[in-house]
Amino acid sequence: MNSGTFENSFEGSYGGDASRLRPDDKLECGICWWVYDPAVGDAVGGIPPGTPFSALPEHWECPECGTLQHKFMIIKA
Ligand SMILES: [Zn+2]
Numbered sequence: 001m002n003s004g005t006f007e008n009s010f011e012g013s014y015g016g017d018a019s020r021l022r023p024d025d026k027l028e029c030g031i032c033w034w035v036y037d038p039a040v041g042d043a044v045g046g047i048p049p050g051t052p053f054s055a056l057p058e059h060w061e062c063p064e065c066g067t068l069q070h071k072f073m074i075i076k077a
Pocket residue numbers: 029030031032033034062063064065066067
């Protein structure tokens with residue numbers, strides 16, 4: 001069977017695809033549940049308020065547990 005689309009069946013998962021993100025989307029760490037809010041930014045990581053998740057520097061990771069960006073989940077409003 002050609003069921004390649006089922007490989008990517010993580011509902012709401014960011015998965016490293018920035019095109020799925022809106023500028024005001026909040027994302028939650030899949031490991032420790034820390035939430036990135038673009039309106040707040042990340043003081044620990046030196047991210048100023050108003051920075052969309054998709055604009056975070058490549059090396060940015062969860063300030064709580066150090067998990068990488070693609071493990072974050074989009075929080076549905
Ligand atoms: Zn975390």
